Amino acid sequence: MKNILVVGGSNGIGLAVVAELAARGTGKIYIIDRVEPDISLSGGNVIFKKCNLLDGDLSVLDEITDIDALVITAGFGRVAAFEDLLDIEISNGFKVNSIAVIRIIKHFYNKIRSKNDFQCAVLCSIAGLVSSPMFSVYAATKAAVCRFIESVNIELEYEGYANRILAVSPGSVQGTRFSGGSNDLLQVGSLAREIIARMESRETLFVPQIEVFGEVIERYKKDGHEYGMHSIGYKLKNGRVSSVPQVKVGYLSGTFDLFHIGHLNLLRRAKACCDYLVVGVHRDASHKGKVAFIPFEERAEIVGNIKYVDRVIPSEPEDDDVYKKEIVKYDCLFVGSDYKGTERFNRYEAYFGDKDVQIIYLPYTEGTSSTQLRDCLMNSTK
Numbered sequence: 001m002k003n004i005l006v007v008g009g010s011n012g013i014g015l016a017v018v019a020e021l022a023a024r025g026t027g028k029i030y031i032i033d034r035v036e037p038d039i040s041l042s043g044g045n046v047i048f049k050k051c052n053l054l055d056g057d058l059s060v061l062d063e064i065t066d067i068d069a070l071v072i073t074a075g076f077g078r079v080a081a082f083e084d085l086l087d088i089e090i091s092n093g094f095k096v097n098s099i100a101v102i103r104i105i106k107h108f109y110n111k112i113r114s115k116n117d118f119q120c121a122v123l124c125s126i127a128g129l130v131s132s133p134m135f136s137v138y139a140a141t142k143a144a145v146c147r148f149i150e151s152v153n154i155e156l157e158y159e160g161y162a163n164r165i166l167a168v169s170p171g172s173v174q175g176t177r178f179s180g181g182s183n184d185l186l187q188v189g190s191l192a193r194e195i196i197a198r199m200e201s202r203e204t205l206f207v208p209q210i211e212v213f214g215e216v217i218e219r220y221k222k223d224g225h226e227y228g229m230h231s232i233g234y235k236l237k238n239g240r241v242s243s244v245p246q247v248k249v250g251y252l253s254g255t256f257d258l259f260h261i262g263h264l265n266l267l268r269r270a271k272a273c274c275d276y277l278v279v280g281v282h283r284d285a286s287h288k289g290k291v292a293f294i295p296f297e298e299r300a301e302i303v304g305n306i307k308y309v310d311r312v313i314p315s316e317p318e319d320d321d322v323y324k325k326e327i328v329k330y331d332c333l334f335v336g337s338d339y340k341g342t343e344r345f346n347r348y349e350a351y352f353g354d355k356d357v358q359i360i361y362l363p364y365t366e367g368t369s370s371t372q373l374r375d376c377l378m379n380s381t382k
Helices: 012-024 059-063 087-107 136-158 185-200 210-222 224-237 261-271 296-304 319-324 343-354 370-381
Strands: 004-007 028-033 045-050 069-072 119-123 165-168 249-254 276-281 311-314 332-336 358-362
Touching (some): 045 059, 069 087, 069 185, 087 119, 249 261, 249 319, 261 358, 276 296, 319 332, 319 343, 332 343, 343 358
Parallel strands (some): 069 119, 119 165, 249 276, 276 311
């Protein structure tokens, strides 16, 4: 292969694949992920491009036209009873684990469905091949991808194309952040090399530790119900169940009168720092000694229809009231950088000092502002 794209290449198995290829001195290695790798990589031409698959915006793919290999390892899940999963965890799981994967493959499908050599691998899961109680939604997202890959490979074969998509279905993998661990290339390096080799051989399914998981799959095929009962007991007995939602909730408030690019930038930057963004809209502008031009209901509807916003609520007099009253138990409180050092946010910083809440000051957009628009309207009226 010459140039490769690794989606989710900043962590875990994806990072190990990048490191292996970089050490070999291959061509360009594109990484698409939410954050840059936290491990320095030597050798190779590694190019990082930021992308949050939860946004559904895959326009960054248009900038990558010269690849002849694709590896997708992005994904997440939580071992928990279905009743304990949040609605947003379910939605986000399918967005990242299933929909984004299929859309990315669709974007490059003309390269896969070609006489030219193109290699592709997708990180699936053993959970996608068998029933997985206490891991139900994650298993469903991976099962969707497993069936998708199996079906597309048959289409490719039927049409006479030699390229294939490799479904990699491991069990629990040490040396990744998936289960709250940390990146350790020594632990996942051999797996990364095996994935690359099997992808280059145009295989369609790779189950690491087949000597262990092959038996698991056979047990499931023999008696799915008995296997499922054993699986749930194993997870509970070994303390694998997590009570911590895999969602970072963010909150910000504003009047959002005369909506403009500064408002959009604020919402975009906030959503980039969290998984679920709640926005509190002020009922009026009296806290600033002003009158809002646009009625509250209309401002709330405008904000609620911005793709970066997951939920809109009427704001409270103080942002920490939303947390104290448990209206929204957020993990991040966002505000424009022009508020840093004010009495109000110094007070917030003191309150949240012993709580697991981060106050994030976002850059203020120079140029257009509500004050400017308000002044223009007032002067025009006069």
